[in-house]
Amino acid sequence: MKRNTLLARYAESLFWMGRYLERVENLARLIDVTQNFESPGREAESWFAMIRINADEEGFAKGGLPPTADNVKRFYLLDRDNPTGIPASLEAARTNARTLRPLISTEMWMQMNVFHRDMLSIQEDELHGDRLSRLCGRIKEGVQAHTGITEGTFYRDQGWDFYQLGRLIERADQTTRLLDIRYHLLVPGEAAERKLAELTQWGGVLRAVAGYHAFRRVAPPGFEPVDVVGFLLRDTSFPRSVALCVEQIEYHLGQLRSRYGLHGTVAALERVEELRAGLIGRPINTIITDGLHHFLDGVQRDLILLAAEIGTAFFRDWRPLAEGQSQSQSQG
């Protein structure tokens, strides 16, 4: 058999195709949960929280529109010029897939094309009422169909590991952003009332990541918010927990090193070590007392550094450095 080699450009495209699709799925989850959080009379604040947790204040302000619920929905679901929205992310995923056509399965490419065409046809009226939740479901299913087809048809050489690294880094990042939603949604009212409202919100967060029932199975009877945070950060049986993502990132980096003899993994593995230490080093209670938002910021920064190490080790070489980063894939 032929020796297994992978063009650096393909590795980069696989990494980013994985990232962009994961981002699309998570945006749909965020939109869905935001709609569920909408408290009467405070809709705009609920939706603007989404802008904040995505650090999109500046991008949104460029449009010059007031931060109403409709404008935020449009910003993420319809505005093709918003680089952090669903249309642009899907466009970028498809462009990467187009580059990867020699490598990916025909079924992967076909599903991507059909999904892309479907998303381009989203109409304004699908953003309202009960239709929004169904739209979010359709978007999630589009990415999930991609995931399933990829799992079942994509050849498992080193390309698979790069694809998974992109997905997992993005997934870990998105879970921290979803957790952060609590920080931005302060609930008014008396203590007891507030606690109940908070628990309802945490239930919503769990549902958004499809983790509600799993959480109930492992949570103590009188669970507290701290248990939810622990679950989403550290439960290595939960597919979207940060800890499981980090564990799997380490696995795929290890595969690149041991199976394919790629030596550039050292710096990235060190970053993974730091991430893990940060996650399990302190009791969750302490993390919350010291400031959850601050902690999550730190995790997001570490993930950006990790992605940068992988880029430097494996992707940077194919393009002359003088040209700088590629046009669409430079964002952390």
Add this chain to the structure above:
Amino acid sequence: MQSTHIPQSALAVLAAAAARGSGIDPFSDYLAGPYFCELTRLRPGDGGAAAIVRARIGAIGLDALRARASAAENDLINLGITFTVYSDATAIDRILPFDCIPRILTAAEWRQLEAGVKQRVAALNLFLHDIYHERHITNDGVVPADLVYGNANYRPEMEGFPVRFGTYVHICGTDVVRDEHGNFLVLEDNARTPSGVSYVVENRHLMQRAFPDILAGMRIRPVDDYGRRLLSAMCEIAPVGVEEPQVVLLSPGIYNSAYFEHVFLSREMGVPLVEGADLFVENDRVWMRTTAGKRPVHTIYRRIGDDFLDPTVFRPDSLLGVPGLIGAWRRGNVTLANAVGTGVADDKAIYAYMPRIIKYYLGEDAILPNVQTNICREKDGLAYTLANLDQLVVKPVGESGGYGITIGPRATLAEIEAARVALVADPSNWISQPVISLSVAPTLTEAGIRPRHLDLRPFAVTGRDTWVLPGGLSRVAMKEGSLIVNSSQGGGSKDTWVLEEGEMAP
């Protein structure tokens, strides 16, 4: 379906379709006119295939045929089997319209085409070797020296440079048409980077998916061997002494109109599709950038033109190529397919001389004749042309492409007189040809099944030897009366069958 076994399911589909059919034969109002029809003209040795195809299409009926054809075209869009058309800074992915009524070539017809294409490729390679080495053919006055050495596509870089097996044109597409008598005539040689072969294979796949009942039991030559043959040839021509050559396909990238074909070919060969930025040259060797560092490259099937290959030698503004590539190639460390400088051989000016070129090198008459071409730089050719201007197509040679053509039968008196003045002023710049009545094939249109003109581009792959893919790309002018089959101008294509010898299954 290449087997003689007819799947029960296909028979069931056929029976059901016949039961649904309206009973009106969709061919009942089909009139081919004065042209040679590729399906309805009785030909010896078709084993009954044409009649079976007609009957099966009749059984399906026009409505079902249209519905299935439209579903099949939708599949092409979803599969991204498209080419990109650029206009006004917008890029549109278009499919090559597919016509579901196949074009049939008998075994005997194919034998002539195959032998003719091989002969032509052999002559082109001998010609290229000669003009870049000894120059016998021009010294002997068979081809005018200025046409060759003054040609914009002549590459002095190639002079005295050896290529393996004397093969310059590794991939060749020969455009063939049929006149009203059914004679095959060569319209053009494509010896640079001919495209279209992916559609030959994809059209067959589409036919198998969407019209298994038309194909059932038909004994036709397979087309899916192309990638394997191409890869073998690319390995054969790799630099001497390389044990396991690394072959790559060099593409301008995802925005190129033929990107789908590049993807197709790299997948069929199982080799990386690279862009210029993936390659670099170090110590006169070519390397590709991989996750594990640099890896050597030995054969490059390039789908970019000579001009763009190496900015240090040709166009300095080219971003598609690889600096230093030509140097590595001249050192014999990498092979390019097709070789640099083949464009001089498929030029219109040289085309007129092809029958003589074949005779000169091979001592044979052309198995596939040219369209009769009068060379106006020669006394007889000029006299004949001037005497028959109203009957002839007059074309300028050289670089001018489609410009300056006068079609005698459609020209005004003033236009003919203008052509006469131009001819007399500079006879060497002109050739003339009779107007060819291209053959037609039944094609599904909005009005029903109607005759449409078509051509054929067989593809030949040459390493040590030449192999010709059975069939080729049949391009169809979808507009009534039109002779323009180009995909960029709305042309479509058909599945092209080469029959095995013997009877077809009923």
